[in-house]
Amino acid sequence: MKTKQTRRQFLKGIGLVAATGLAGxxxxxxxxxxxxxIVGGGTSGATAARYLKLADSSIQITLIEVxxxxxxxxxxxxxxxxxxxxxNIQYGYDGLIKMGIKVVIDxxxxxxxxxxxxxxxxxxxxxxxRCIVAPGISFKYDKIEGYDEKVAEDIPHAWKAGPQTITLxxxxxxxxxxxxxxxxxxxxxxxxPPAPYERASQIANYxxxxxxxxxxxxxxxxxxxxxxxxxxxxxxxxxxxxxxNSMIEWRGEAGVISVDAAERSMEDDFGDVLKPDxxxxxxxxxxxxxxxxVGLTNADGWCPVKLDTFESTLHENIHVIGDASLATGxxxxxxxxxxxxxxxxxxxAALLNDKEPGSPSFVNxxxxxxxxxxxxxxxxxxxxxxxxxxxxxxxxxxxxxxxxDEQHRREVAYAHSWLNNITADAFGL
Amino acid sequence: xxxxKYIRAILLLLSAAIYLYQPAYSQDDSxxxxxxxxxxxxxxxxxxxxxxxxxxxxLGPATPTISGMSPTFFIKQMEGYKSGKLPSTIMxxxxxxxxxxxxxxxxxxxxxxxxxxxxxxxxxxKLIPIGKKLHKxxxxxxxxxxxxxxxDDTGILTGQWKRYLETSMQDYISGERIATKKMQHKIEVLMxxxxxxxxxxxxxxxxRPLPKKQEG
Ligand SMILES: Cc1cc2nc3c(=O)[nH]c(=O)nc-3n(C[C@H](O)[C@H](O)[C@H](O)COP(=O)(O)OP(=O)(O)OC[C@H]3O[C@@H](n4cnc5c(N)ncnc54)[C@H](O)[C@@H]3O)c2cc1C
Numbered sequence: 001m002k003t004k005q006t007r008r009q010f011l012k013g014i015g016l017v018a019a020t021g022l023a024g025x026x027x028x029x030x031x032x033x034x035x036x037x038i039v040g041g042g043t044s045g046a047t048a049a050r051y052l053k054l055a056d057s058s059i060q061i062t063l064i065e066v067x068x069x070x071x072x073x074x075x076x077x078x079x080x081x082x083x084x085x086x087x088n089i090q091y092g093y094d095g096l097i098k099m100g101i102k103v104v105i106d107x108x109x110x111x112x113x114x115x116x117x118x119x120x121x122x123x124x125x126x127x128x129x130r131c132i133v134a135p136g137i138s139f140k141y142d143k144i145e146g147y148d149e150k151v152a153e154d155i156p157h158a159w160k161a162g163p164q165t166i167t168l169x170x171x172x173x174x175x176x177x178x179x180x181x182x183x184x185x186x187x188x189x190x191x192x193p194p195a196p197y198e199r200a201s202q203i204a205n206y207x208x209x210x211x212x213x214x215x216x217x218x219x220x221x222x223x224x225x226x227x228x229x230x231x232x233x234x235x236x237x238x239x240x241x242x243x244x245n246s247m248i249e250w251r252g253e254a255g256v257i258s259v260d261a262a263e264r265s266m267e268d269d270f271g272d273v274l275k276p277d278x279x280x281x282x283x284x285x286x287x288x289x290x291x292x293x294v295g296l297t298n299a300d301g302w303c304p305v306k307l308d309t310f311e312s313t314l315h316e317n318i319h320v321i322g323d324a325s326l327a328t329g330x331x332x333x334x335x336x337x338x339x340x341x342x343x344x345x346x347x348x349a350a351l352l353n354d355k356e357p358g359s360p361s362f363v364n365x366x367x368x369x370x371x372x373x374x375x376x377x378x379x380x381x382x383x384x385x386x387x388x389x390x391x392x393x394x395x396x397x398x399x400x401x402x403x404x405d406e407q408h409r410r411e412v413a414y415a416h417s418w419l420n421n422i423t424a425d426a427f428g429l
Numbered sequence: 430x431x432x433x434k435y436i437r438a439i440l441l442l443l444s445a446a447i448y449l450y451q452p453a454y455s456q457d458d459s460x461x462x463x464x465x466x467x468x469x470x471x472x473x474x475x476x477x478x479x480x481x482x483x484x485x486x487x488l489g490p491a492t493p494t495i496s497g498m499s500p501t502f503f504i505k506q507m508e509g510y511k512s513g514k515l516p517s518t519i520m521x522x523x524x525x526x527x528x529x530x531x532x533x534x535x536x537x538x539x540x541x542x543x544x545x546x547x548x549x550x551x552x553x554x555k556l557i558p559i560g561k562k563l564h565k566x567x568x569x570x571x572x573x574x575x576x577x578x579x580x581d582d583t584g585i586l587t588g589q590w591k592r593y594l595e596t597s598m599q600d601y602i603s604g605e606r607i608a609t610k611k612m613q614h615k616i617e618v619l620m621x622x623x624x625x626x627x628x629x630x631x632x633x634x635x636x637r638p639l640p641k642k643q644e645g
Binding site for chain 1: 592
């Protein structure tokens with residue numbers, strides 16, 4: 001019965017299928033199968049794969065990801081705080097494979113927009129009708145003298161979760177009571193604006209518990225930061241902020257300009273040299289490397305896209321989603337990456353079936369867990385301007401500044417739920 | 430004491446002042462341009478699943494499952510958040526982004542997704558029969574089928590995340606969330622007669638293991 005259904009009829013019904021999360025949508029064989037290749041299986045790439053399959057199971061989807069295991073950056077700060085095991089933020093691709101998505105573990109080396117072909121490091125090639133590029137970020141190492149990929153193995157950024165998260169955690173554990181931790185926070189724009197401050201909070205949570213004489217200095221490139229009043233309020237309550245005994249010190253406009261790897265020290269914008277026990281350098285950011293190689297980036301290092309389909313304005317048939325894209329109006333976060341992926345998947349399903357893409361809707365949320373029972377969030381809803389020039393916030397905001405202890409406690413539980421749900425939505429059940 | 434209060438008030442004022450001087454987290458959209466409308470139900474609803482789970486089926490431990498709800502109850506909750514009558518940590522900030530027509534679209538969408546009971550919840554075997562009795566006596570009238578009814582338009586209790594039920598009950602008891610007069614009365618009597626242990630038994634009853642077929 002299902003084979004008689006036309007694709008159009010089937011697509012009409014997808015609204016239902018799309019969100020049940022159940023496999024078993026009818027498989028229909030068409031002459032000249034539509035092919036989509038997804039580069040990068042992080043939050044946005046995996047979500048796009050899953051939603052594209054749910055929207056039109058006839059599309060042949062290949063997802064290419066360099067790592068067998070994905071570690072979410074979100075909730076990795078809790079790993080640093082000793083409040084979560086790294087195994088709890090680890091995801092694989094079995095859920096996507098089960099849905100009929102082809103997963104290739106390899107590095108994409110080139111994408112040829114002319115003959116629509118993706119090549120991986122072992123030489124295999126994959127042809128596409130449409131390609132989704134979702135590589136996340138890379139670092140502007142050249143902005144910090146003495147810091148590079150190699151040094152980062154020892155003086156980690158831990159801004160991509162995984163081995164460096166473990167290294168930084170180990171260094172914190174090895175530190176003596178009374179030691180100093182320096183977090184060099186990056187200039188805008190970067191992935192997850194509140195995350196450096198959540199990181200400081202999580203480390204303070206750990207140190208308060210186990211090494212209460214220690215200090216944390218945030219050497220910030222910026223004069224102000226995201227949800228600043230909320231962090232200050234939480235730090236006052238939990239970590240003595242604004243007293244002589246504050247565990248956390250925040251220094252604005254004091255970004256890192258150089259690192260001495262042998263000395264394990266850094267120099268800030270004021271010329272002060274800091275030589276802490278644990279050093280965490282978070283460099284300025286740009287789109288993932290493959291986006292540069294393919295010529296998808298603008299002068300600032302991000303990928304301009306049409307905001308209704310996320311198709312690159314520089315190369316046809318290539319879509320860019322997640323942190324790498326220039327989604328004007330949205331900040332770079334996992335939740336944003338996830339909604340961009342859904343908008344892009346719906347648009348591609350329409351385009352491959354000769355239909356007009358529908359109007360998009362976006363949500364963004366960032367939770368920050370400041371203390372064991374103290375969470376805050378920013379949550380907002382966005383629409384696209386009619387002239388498609390920017391994504392516009394239509395509602396939302398931060399946890400109220402007069403929130404009760406109980407509300408902060410609930411936010412932690414909702415943050416933990418969010419991790420479970422957004423990853424199920426990306427990698428499947 | 431009075432002194433402390435005074436200091437706290439000043440601190441609050443100070444942090445509010447800092448807040449005012451801080452640029453909004455995302456751009457200020459007081460000059461909202463004309464927006465694209467006619468958003469499909471699935472496009473609207475899929476943006477919720479980051480928090481509520483795929484298709485509205487939450488993996489917990491606290492955010493509620495919203496799949497399989499009756500449209501009437503769904504709309505009641507959403508409009509409650511909007512008007513501020515229903516207290517929330519997050520939903521008020523979200524719901525203002527949707528028109529009543531869009532809320533209706535989403536209500537239809539989620540009502541068609543299967544409700545799947547929360548998996549792996551702890552439930553004390555000894556408390557379940559006690560909870561069952563209390564449910565029959567105090568709650569079944571409006572939450573029929575052992576708390577599994579959709580048609581009652583009162584929310585699905587059995588199979589919902591415990592943490593969310595606890596939160597809801599806490600708010601009803603404190604008076605922060607206003608139940609219907611009758612339910613308020615039942616809760617008062619229940620609490621007076623059985624106290625917190627009675628409530629615990631009720632919640633464990635709603636978290637009871639279900640026969641495979643009813644798990645969805
Ligand atoms: C400490 C920290 C805390 C955070 N907390 C939150 C939070 O609370 N909430 C929130 O919403 N967001 C949070 N974020 C942000 C969130 O992690 C990112 O915004 C999100 O991961 C972006 O998704 P993405 O798909 O663009 O990139 P990623 O998730 O990084 O995925 C990119 C993938 O592409 C792969 N890849 C790259 N190049 C290639 C290639 N050439 N070939 C094959 N594969 C390739 C990579 O291996 C990677 O798996 C946080 C980030 C950090 C660092």
